[in-house]
Amino acid sequence: MDNQQQKALILVDIQKDFVPGGALPAEGGREVVPVANRLMETFDLVVATQDWHPADHLSFASSHEGKEAGDKIELEGLEQILWPDHCVQGSEGAKFVDGLRMGPIKKVFKKGVDQEIDSYSGFYDNRHRRATGLSDYLREREVEEVYIAGLATDVCVKYTALDAIKEGFKTYVVIDGCRGVNLEAGDVDKAIREMKDAGARIVRAEEAEVEVEVEVEAENLDGRHPRASQA
Numbered sequence: 450m451d452n453q454q455q456k457a458l459i460l461v462d463i464q465k466d467f468v469p470g471g472a473l474p475a476e477g478g479r480e481v482v483p484v485a486n487r488l489m490e491t492f493d494l495v496v497a498t499q500d501w502h503p504a505d506h507l508s509f510a511s512s513h514e515g516k517e518a519g520d521k522i523e524l525e526g527l528e529q530i531l532w533p534d535h536c537v538q539g540s541e542g543a544k545f546v547d548g549l550r551m552g553p554i555k556k557v558f559k560k561g562v563d564q565e566i567d568s569y570s571g572f573y574d575n576r577h578r579r580a581t582g583l584s585d586y587l588r589e590r591e592v593e594e595v596y597i598a599g600l601a602t603d604v605c606v607k608y609t610a611l612d613a614i615k616e617g618f619k620t621y622v623v624i625d626g627c628r629g630v631n632l633e634a635g636d637v638d639k640a641i642r643e644m645k646d647a648g649a650r651i652v653r654a655e656e657a658e659v660e661v662e663v664e665v666e667a668e669n670l671d672g673r674h675p676r677a678s679q680a
Contacts, residue, residue, distance in 0.1 A: 456661055457592045458492040459583075459613075460485050461571055461599030461606050462500050463549050466542030468600070472535040475601040475628040482548045484626035484654050485598055489553040491658045494590060496583065498571035498599075498609065500536035501543060501559035508567040509534045519632065525566045525576055530632065536561070558583045569608035572616060584616045594619040596657050598626030603640040610644045620649045623657050 463485060465471050468478035489495050502508070510518045510531040518533045536543040545551065558581040560568040568574040572583050587595065595618045597610050606627050613620040622644055629637035645651055652660075 455591060456492060456594045456596065457494040457496060457587055457590070458488055459571060459595050459597045459599075459609065460495065460497040460549075460554070461597060461609050462498055462536075462601070463546050463599050464500060464536055464542065465544050465546055466500075466535040466540075468546055471542050472533045473630065475630050478600055478628045479546060479548075481599060481626050481628055482546055484623070486548075486550045488596070488598060488623065488626060488654055488657060489550055491661050492553075492596070494592065495553045495555060496586070497545070497554045497557045498581070498583070498605070499543070499545070499557050499559050500561045500568075500605070501538050502536050502561045503564045504534075504537050506534075506537075506561065506564055506567075508532055508561075527575055529567060529575075538562075556586060558586075569605045570612040571605070571609040572612040575608075584612075587618065592618065594621065596621045596623055596652075596661075598623040598654075600628055602627040602629035603632070603636040604630060607640040607644055610649045611647055614648050620644075621652050621657060622649050623654050624651050625653045 463481060466473055467475055505512055507524055508529055508531065510516045510520060511534055516531050518531055520531045522529050522531060558571055560571060560581050563574060563579060566574045566576055571581060573580055595613050597606060599606055610620050610622050631637050641651060
């Protein structure tokens, strides 16, 4: 594609610990890999986020005596779900899933690096006190619209989408390129409703590919950049 820097694909946390066999798996998590690989063929600008925790991260149940994964505590003034140890810096589980094409990914934004606060969003930590640099990176490249896929629908995908909207990007969630943890029954459905209510458009991969390609064709024909249809 030519001149397609107004749109970006954000791949969220497609890491080994978030697929079956990992520490915190989303059911069917590996199924997002072929969808992500196909989507990357449509976008000139592809970025990824990577959960990258220190070994003693305070979101880990193992960091709190007597606590188990799934318990809730207060951390930095926010309710915090305690997770099993996952995506520890330099660990096998923190690596991207085998088969994910890395060549098209222009930049990886690490998150969850602060021991004292979790970071679900690809843009900020959970208190919005530290930015990952993703928003500035996209703005510098004149991105106006983002398409999001990855893991997990009800956690990091959701919070990345919500922050993308707050940052002023027109936001699409490629739902067949996402899988959820569903810590509690209905969490994925609830997350989808939250994203839609906030202004995200929920699309499937083929819709994303068609919308991007149609707009590129129109742009190449007359030099204009038409807006995508509204949800």
